[in-house]
Amino acid sequence: MKTAMMTMVLILGLAVAAQDKPVKEPGELMTARNAYLAEQAKVTEKYLATLEAIKKKLGAAGRIDDAIVIKAEIDKLQKASEVELAEPGSDKAVGKWLLRYVINYERLYDIKSDGTFTYKGGNEDDSGSWASQKDGSLLLTFSKAANVERWTRKGKTYNIENWDSAAAMEAGGKPKLTGTATKAK
Secondary structure (H helix, E strand, O other): OHHHHHHHHHHHHHHHHHHHOOOOOOHHHHHHHHHHHHHHHHHHHHHHHHHHHHHHHHHHOOOHHHHHHHHHHHHHHHHHHHHHHOOOOHHHHOEEEEEEEOOOEEEEEEEOOOOEEEEEEOOEEEEEEEEEOOOOOEEEEEOOOOOEEEEEEEOOEEEEEEEOOHHHHHOOOOOOEEEEEEEOO
């Protein structure tokens, strides 16, 4: 009986203590979330294409009422996507960006609406996934390298912080590199 009571007190104490501390997300969670969001975007895009084809087929067959129902479903999905993209920073991030690190090194990034990105710079290239964070910044996770980058919006540009790993970032370590990204022309 005492052991059960002590266990309950310990669990309650841990729960209360956990509420007082901000929760740090492990790098593995961020990587998994970014991969999930990228895959989810691909499925949604495929579903929308299928619905468009069905709508056209129904319209051509004279089934206008059914085509209108399909159109409503398409609109609903597109509005949901717009809400997701309305997270701070994410809708403005899609496109090509020239990133200049303070060490005089440049990369050209292509941030895609499906939650993925590619870059080219010097003799290297890579790809990965990105996601909007609660604070409005973007977190980029690379496919080949273990690096992560946080892009924080500043007017029409992004301040860039690059770490060797998500664990280094989560531990509060200083970024390995910093820089600025401007919209490429």
